[in-house]
Amino acid sequence: xxxxxLWQELSKQEVNTASNGLDIPKMSHSSNNMLRLLKxxxxxxxxxxxxxxxVYAVVLIQYPIPIVQVCFLVVMGFSFWLxxxxxxxxxxxxxxxxxxxxxxxxLERVYNECTTWIKIQERISLFIYPWSIIGGFLLxxxxxxxxxxxxxxxxTSIQMLLAVCLLVxxxxxxxVAKWLLHISFGQYLRRLEENIETLKGT
Amino acid sequence: xxxxxxxxxxxxxxxxxxxxxxxxYAYTEEDIKDSYQEILFQAWKGFPAFKGEAKFSTWxxxxxxxxxxxxxxxxxxxxxxxxxxxxxELHSHHNETDNEHVxxxxxxxxxLKETDRAIIxxxxxxxxxxxxxxxxxxxxxxxxxxxxxxxxxIGILLxxxxx
Numbered sequence: 001x002x003x004x005x006l007w008q009e010l011s012k013q014e015v016n017t018a019s020n021g022l023d024i025p026k027m028s029h030s031s032n033n034m035l036r037l038l039k040x041x042x043x044x045x046x047x048x049x050x051x052x053x054x055v056y057a058v059v060l061i062q063y064p065i066p067i068v069q070v071c072f073l074v075v076m077g078f079s080f081w082l083x084x085x086x087x088x089x090x091x092x093x094x095x096x097x098x099x100x101x102x103x104x105x106x107l108e109r110v111y112n113e114c115t116t117w118i119k120i121q122e123r124i125s126l127f128i129y130p131w132s133i134i135g136g137f138l139l140x141x142x143x144x145x146x147x148x149x150x151x152x153x154x155x156t157s158i159q160m161l162l163a164v165c166l167l168v169x170x171x172x173x174x175x176v177a178k179w180l181l182h183i184s185f186g187q188y189l190r191r192l193e194e195n196i197e198t199l200k201g202t
Numbered sequence: 203x204x205x206x207x208x209x210x211x212x213x214x215x216x217x218x219x220x221x222x223x224x225x226x227y228a229y230t231e232e233d234i235k236d237s238y239q240e241i242l243f244q245a246w247k248g249f250p251a252f253k254g255e256a257k258f259s260t261w262x263x264x265x266x267x268x269x270x271x272x273x274x275x276x277x278x279x280x281x282x283x284x285x286x287x288x289x290x291e292l293h294s295h296h297n298e299t300d301n302e303h304v305x306x307x308x309x310x311x312x313x314l315k316e317t318d319r320a321i322i323x324x325x326x327x328x329x330x331x332x333x334x335x336x337x338x339x340x341x342x343x344x345x346x347x348x349x350x351x352x353x354x355x356i357g358i359l360l361x362x363x364x365x
Contacts, residue, residue, distance in 0.1 A: 032240065
């Protein structure tokens, strides 16, 4: 038999009987759809974003310390921007596969959606964490000691401690976030990238 | 026309095609079930837009390939041959040698790159270069070059199995 005939034989094979007796109401989607996972993550981001904004708003009102307020306002600004961009992406992600999509275009679409989200996550760690750390550090110091914020800022030892916190925590948060994203999406994105490159090549 | 019974009838008629494509990519029983579920889900969601202008098999082919190539699956090569044996129970009226050849072809196709599997399956199912180019999103010339190379690769693999 030639290749074509052999191939046709496969369509004629008996299929698993467990799959017969299909029922639409029982039909559910699988857990392997990465865009669905991404959409779920974006929803979590959105809820977190709103939560963070509310918490910081309360802190701003409760603790009227100017420098802490500035730090938290910056965090709130970034959180607001992230929440709105997460919402935009959440709205735009099309989870359903369309038969009108060409395979290459579809692979690129999924790849771009995933990498856009990953870039947003990386920006969170780079722009939000430092401000959040400074604000949190000073707020903790002022509240814990009952002294004025200028007292801490004038002390070299406190400045050093704050610098160490920033130097340790910001890269740690950044690399932990990167590592977690790598675990969730790394292998999948490499496979998508490889498939896109293979299709584009001759 | 686009009711549940009609949809299920069409799916039942094309189960062989769906499983044939799934088994090219899914290596574990869990992934096979998951892929089948997702394809059915996607097909059902897209079914109202199916106007019957293209053949249902072509429409379903596109859904299958777009779903399978964007799914996240476990990539366990060690389990590949075992899973193939268990998932590919051949009940053909042909003799044992023919069945063995079918298995060998399947195994060879599973050794190819993921996108090459899609292209060769379309080719073996009778789609011409232009049709494949439209489904895959590359030029017809590129399809021709790829098919020539893939067939060559399959030939080498099949010869190695015979030894």
